[in-house]
Amino acid sequence: MTAAERPTALLASDTEAAQQAEAELRRSYNFVPLAEAEQIIALGGDGFLLHTLHGMLKGRRILPIFGMNLGTVGFLMNEWQVEGLRERVDAARAFKVAPLRMEAVTVDGERIVHPAINEVSLLRETRQTAWIEISVNDRVVLPQLVCDGVLVATPAGSTAYNLSAQGPILPLGSNLVALTPISPFRPRRWHGALIPDEFSILFRAIDPTKRPVSAVADQLEVREVETVAVSVDRSIELTLLFDPDHALDERITMEQFIA
Incomplete structure (x- = not known):
C-alpha cells in the first residue's frame, strides 16, 4: 500500500483560511475519521501542528503528519495547495523527532x-x-x-x-x-x-x-x-512528512544564513 492509499484523516485549525481549505480538500479527496486513520493531513500553522502532535502523545496513538501551512510562519509545514496531494504524500520525506x-x-x-x-x-x-x-x-x-x-x-x-x-x-x-x-x-x-x-x-x-x-x-x-x-524521551518517535524540496533538515540548515 502506498502512502497515498493509507486511510487519511484531515484536521484543520479554527481559522477562516484553514476552514476554507478543509472544505476545498474534502470536495477533492476522501478522508476517514481520526480513529480509523493511519496518517494525518493537518491544515494550519506551527502552533496547530504542535497541538495536533500533543493530542497524539496524550492518546498514545502516534501517526505520521503531513502539514500544510495556513498560518503565519509555518516552519514545520509544507506549502498549501489542493492539487497533487496524493502524489506529494507518496513522495514525502519522513523525519523522526523525539520529544x-x-x-x-x-x-x-x-x-x-x-x-x-x-x-x-x-x-x-x-x-x-x-x-x-x-x-x-x-x-x-x-x-x-x-x-x-x-x-x-x-x-x-x-x-x-x-x-x-x-x-x-x-x-x-x-x-x-x-x-x-x-x-x-x-x-x-x-x-x-x-x-x-x-x-x-x-x-x-x-x-x-x-x-x-x-x-x-x-x-x-x-x-x-x-x-x-x-x-x-527516546521511547517516543513523532513522524513529520515533508515535500522533498521543503525538507525540515534543509530548512533548519538554511535558517543559519538568514540575516
Missing part, C-alpha cells in the same frame, strides 16, 4: 510530567530576576544563573524561541539539545551550551518563594516550580 520529557515539581510538592516537541522554558514570574542552579547528569555546572529565564530546545525547536533568545540552530541528527539563557545578568559571558541528548538536565529554582519561576513545556505552563528535570 523532551519535562518533570516539574512545584513548591507545594506537586509533580507534573509533560512532553515538549520544541522546548522547555523556565521563566521568572515577577519583576524579580530568577536565580537558577543548573546540573547536567547530576553534576552542578552552573551554581547560580541570574536571568529572566533559561530553556532547553530540540533541533526541531531550535529555530523557534531558542533562536529568538540568541541560541544556536541545531541540525537534525546532531544528537544535541541547546541550553540557552534568556536575558542573562550573571554570569554575563555565559551564552549557553550544547548538551548531548542522552544527558539529563536539572534546574533548581533558588529561593522560589521570593523569586518564583514557571516552567513551560511547549504550550503547558506550570507555576511556582522548585525543580525541573529535562531529558529526551
Whole structure:
C-alpha cells in the first residue's frame, strides 16, 4: 500500500483560511475519521501542528503528519495547495523527532510530567530576576544563573524561541539539545551550551518563594516550580512528512544564513 492509499484523516485549525481549505480538500479527496486513520493531513500553522502532535502523545496513538501551512510562519509545514496531494504524500520525506520529557515539581510538592516537541522554558514570574542552579547528569555546572529565564530546545525547536533568545540552530541528527539563557545578568559571558541528548538536565529554582519561576513545556505552563528535570524521551518517535524540496533538515540548515 502506498502512502497515498493509507486511510487519511484531515484536521484543520479554527481559522477562516484553514476552514476554507478543509472544505476545498474534502470536495477533492476522501478522508476517514481520526480513529480509523493511519496518517494525518493537518491544515494550519506551527502552533496547530504542535497541538495536533500533543493530542497524539496524550492518546498514545502516534501517526505520521503531513502539514500544510495556513498560518503565519509555518516552519514545520509544507506549502498549501489542493492539487497533487496524493502524489506529494507518496513522495514525502519522513523525519523522526523525539520529544523532551519535562518533570516539574512545584513548591507545594506537586509533580507534573509533560512532553515538549520544541522546548522547555523556565521563566521568572515577577519583576524579580530568577536565580537558577543548573546540573547536567547530576553534576552542578552552573551554581547560580541570574536571568529572566533559561530553556532547553530540540533541533526541531531550535529555530523557534531558542533562536529568538540568541541560541544556536541545531541540525537534525546532531544528537544535541541547546541550553540557552534568556536575558542573562550573571554570569554575563555565559551564552549557553550544547548538551548531548542522552544527558539529563536539572534546574533548581533558588529561593522560589521570593523569586518564583514557571516552567513551560511547549504550550503547558506550570507555576511556582522548585525543580525541573529535562531529558529526551527516546521511547517516543513523532513522524513529520515533508515535500522533498521543503525538507525540515534543509530548512533548519538554511535558517543559519538568514540575516
